[in-house]
Amino acid sequence: MKGKLLVYFLAILGLSVACKEDGKVDYLPESVGAMNTLTVVIDNELWKSSVGDAIRENYTAAAPGLTWDEAQFSVTQIPQQIFTGSLQNTSAVLYIMEDTLNIAHMKSNMYAKPQKIGVIKGRNKEELITNIKKTAPEFIADFKALEIGKAQKRFEKSLNKEKALEDKFNIAMKIPSIYRVGREEDNFVWISREIQKGNMNIIAYTMPWDSFQSDSTFVQDIILMRDSIGKSFIGGEDIPGKNNHMITEKAFSPYVFPAEVSGKKAAEIRGIWEMSAYPMAGPFLTYIINDKENNRKLILEGFVFAPATKKRDYMFELEAILKSVRFNVKK
Known part of the structure; x- marks a missing residue:
């Protein structure tokens, strides 16, 4: 019996050495x-x-x-x-x-x-x-x-466990626990976290499936959509006599790229947001996702307010969160 064990041990040892010699x-x-x-x-x-x-x-x-x-x-x-x-x-x-x-x-x-x-x-x-x-x-x-x-x-080491996205849109994302739901409406969820000189934000809402039918007006339609959501939900500091809210920067059109998110076709939009009546601005990243199974366009957006601060890594974190979306979460 001892002899068989010794032979077995030597065989395993030889296999281990062979693996190392092969570079595995x-x-x-x-x-x-x-x-x-x-x-x-x-x-x-x-x-x-x-x-x-x-x-x-x-x-x-x-x-x-x-x-x-x-x-x-x-x-x-x-x-x-x-x-x-x-x-x-x-x-x-x-x-x-x-x-x-x-x-x-x-x-x-x-x-x-x-x-x-x-x-x-x-x-x-x-x-x-x-x-x-x-x-x-x-x-x-x-x-x-x-x-x-x-x-x-x-x-994944510490995830936000709030159910707003699941309840409203039947989706889930890997959002760190430092983020908190700040606003929740019938078709709108706003999640954010504080950073040293500002905040990082995630918003989610839906559009009808037949939205954005014309390629020739696609960019203009995106701007109209974002500006409408900003006017309805993302207000700024009160300015007497003016409706101050988030809009898409007027000076430059956003960048638009084809994308795939969670196995679904999508459009990726990158650009600058600003406030309509106050000098505030920052970068945004929007995904318009074709969610055919649910007969809708799901809109996920991340944006940052961090004046006089580098924002590349902030936006990258938001991109990683948005791309983690999963659909039709089982309740």
């Missing part, structure tokens, strides 16, 4: 890294060259829909020889080097979990730059999805 590790440490931070692993001289310029052009471009320019990623550059030990546990990495190969691909969970490492190689600077520009949209989407997932996982 059962356990991966938790990845680290601040929100929207990208570590670029690249030779110092390449970083200072046109290759570095291509990286900065694509990965530090201004995030859309903010009140002033903020890069979509905060980039930290390190050379290859330093990318060892705990630095390999960084969650979002762009690894670029001159090589005998001309390749570009995304790897997942190489050293930690969750982790995305975009690998770009080229035989010269021209090939590297071509690969950087070609893969940037896909890599940026992958890095953003990674960050969204990490944020939603953090939310």
Whole structure:
């Protein structure tokens, strides 16, 4: 019996060693890294060259829909020889080097979990730059999805348990417990949290399924919808003789992108809100979701008021919350 156990133990040990030799590790440490931070692993001289310029052009471009320019990623550059030990546990990495190969691909969970490492190689600077520009949209989407997932996982540690969204719209979202329901009407819910210099807000309401039928007037219809909701529910400081409420900024039209939220087709709108009769403004993010099963358009919006403060990460948190929506919650 002891002989059989010894043989079994040696077999398991051999399997374990074989797995390590093949590079397959059962356990991966938790990845680290601040929100929207990208570590670029690249030779110092390449970083200072046109290759570095291509990286900065694509990965530090201004995030859309903010009140002033903020890069979509905060980039930290390190050379290859330093990318060892705990630095390999960084969650979002762009690894670029001159090589005998001309390749570009995304790897997942190489050293930690969750982790995305975009690998770009080229035989010269021209090939590297071509690969950087070609893969940037896909890599940026992958890095953003990674960050969204990490944020939603953090939310789960302490979730808001209020039932307003479930009761009104039969939906649920992963909203941190620091948020509170502030207003609840027949077809409108307003949830918010205080921050150091202002507040972060989430609103939800519905529109009829046949809304937004014309592509030619889509942006104008969105503005009319937002301004109407602002007038009805989001008032500002009293101004004698004036109705002061939230509207869409008049100077610039919002950005509109196709999107998918919770498996449903949607439109993503990013822009600036302002008050109709008072100098206040900030960024907003709206999702118009085609909820065909319930014969409606579900509107989810996040907006921030934080004067003289960077807002990129605030808006990213709201995006992660809105994208966590689940439909037809069982009561």
